[in-house]
Amino acid sequence: MTTATTLGDATFFLNMTTRGEDFLYKSSGAIVAAIVVVVIVIFTVVLILLKMYNRKMRIRRELEPKSPKPAAPSALDPNSNSSQQPTAVTFGPADVHVETR
8 A cells, every 4th residue: 555645845655564574584583682681690690699609609618617628437337336437448559561761
């Protein structure tokens, strides 16, 4: 639909044809911008929550009393309450041949 409008001595022609596709093309930029803004807001909120959680846990770790680690129970007898340390096993490099110069 074309409409002629006169304003004084000038005549303007307005094209009033608006289809659904034209509207989608024109609004797609706004939709993408809105999605980007929402993603940035969600990312910011998650980042702030993680920083607050990290700060709270660090303060809790720093304020709790330091205690020595309890002795590990024997590997052979899991019901044993003795404070014996398990024996350390060391392996010697029997099959390793070192080249000497």
